[in-house]
Amino acid sequence: MIWKQLRISLLAFTLSGVLFVLGTIVFLPTKDKQTVPAFTFPQEVPLPQWQFTISRPLPQPTKKVYKVIAQKHYQYLNKNWVLDIEMRYLKDGDVVQLLRDFTFISSPAVVRQQQGVGYYGLGVEKQRAYLSACINPQGGSTFTNEQFNQNLHTHAIQPKRLLSWILSQEQLQDNRCLWAHLSVPFKNSSPEAAYQVLENAWFSWYRWWEPRFPKS
Numbered sequence: 001m002i003w004k005q006l007r008i009s010l011l012a013f014t015l016s017g018v019l020f021v022l023g024t025i026v027f028l029p030t031k032d033k034q035t036v037p038a039f040t041f042p043q044e045v046p047l048p049q050w051q052f053t054i055s056r057p058l059p060q061p062t063k064k065v066y067k068v069i070a071q072k073h074y075q076y077l078n079k080n081w082v083l084d085i086e087m088r089y090l091k092d093g094d095v096v097q098l099l100r101d102f103t104f105i106s107s108p109a110v111v112r113q114q115q116g117v118g119y120y121g122l123g124v125e126k127q128r129a130y131l132s133a134c135i136n137p138q139g140g141s142t143f144t145n146e147q148f149n150q151n152l153h154t155h156a157i158q159p160k161r162l163l164s165w166i167l168s169q170e171q172l173q174d175n176r177c178l179w180a181h182l183s184v185p186f187k188n189s190s191p192e193a194a195y196q197v198l199e200n201a202w203f204s205w206y207r208w209w210e211p212r213f214p215k216s
Contacts, residue, residue, distance in 0.1 A: 036176065039089055039214040041072035048204050050076035050083060058086060063101050066090060080188070081197055085205065086181040089214060093134040093148030093177040095121060103181065105130070111143055114199075117206050119143045122195050128183045129194035131202050135178035137213050141206060148177070174216060178209060 044052050058071040071088040092098065099105040099121075109121035109132070118140025120133035133141040134148060138155040142148040152175055182202055186194035 036069055036091065037215070039070045041070055041087055041089070045074060045205075045208060047076055047083075047201060047208075050078045050201065052076055058088070061102060066092060066101070076201075078197075081184055083197075083201055084183050085201075086179075086183075088179045088181075090177060090179065091175050093136065093142055093152075093175065093179075094145035095132050095134050095143045095148075095179060096145065098179055099132055099181075103130075109143070112199075114203060117141055117203055119147050120202060122198065124186075124191050127185060127187060129186050129191050129198060130181060130183040131195070131198040132179070132181045133202070133206075135180060135206060135209050135213065137174045137176055137216070148175075176214070176216070178213060180205060180209070 041055075043055050046052075053075045055072055055074045058073050061068055067090060069089045069091075071086070074085040074087070076083040076085070088098075088102070096109070099109075103125075105123065105125045107123055107125060109123035111119060111121050113119050118133070118136075119142050120131055121143040122129070122131050124130070133143055135141050136148070136151055139151040142151055155174075180202070182198050182205070184194050184197055
């Protein structure tokens with residue numbers, strides 16, 4: 001009889017803990033105030049089939065709502081193509097909104113998915129084709145805010161992460177993002193041809209950065 005009561009009490013305690021964690025995940029704001037260690041982008045990043053030409057700083061955002069931890073502009077050449085890649089490390093993964101606020105691109109993008117990489121957006125703005133995506137600490141890349149939050153919540157409830165959070169070793173929801181924005185001019189080609197160039201470069205770029213995501 002005593003063992004039965006203990007088992008019921010243990011189950012009730014476990015259920016309460018699970019409900020508390022799930023409630024925290026649902027209602028915990030994704031934009032928290034936890035500090036993020038400093039990070040510096042490398043001067044040069046290898047990109048297969050492309051020749052690196054230069055890297056330089058990017059201007060700070062005008063909107064105070066964004067806290068950009070680090071940023072860098074890279075440029076590469078491949079035959080007649082000039083590829084510009086803007087990298088920003090920040091705590092926000094809504095690439096659709098980031099495009100509006102940083103690049104003033106508001107035209108709708110085509111969202112695609114690549115197995116082993118994730119989601120990304122493709123579009124055209126002022127005779128330039130672009131590809132934009134968020135590289136996440138865990139899981140594949142994302143483009144929309146819904147994709148980013150789904151990825152965030154999915155990895156927050158993993159047993160290993162829950163244990164680390166309970167032990168105060170790391171935050172429950174890691175909403176950091178390496179935002180990659182690739183673009184090429186396409187005056188002498190079609191947007192679809194430019195998309196193919198961007199996708200090939202992006203897949204290699206993602207594979208280099210995914211295991212090198214900054215440590216929390």
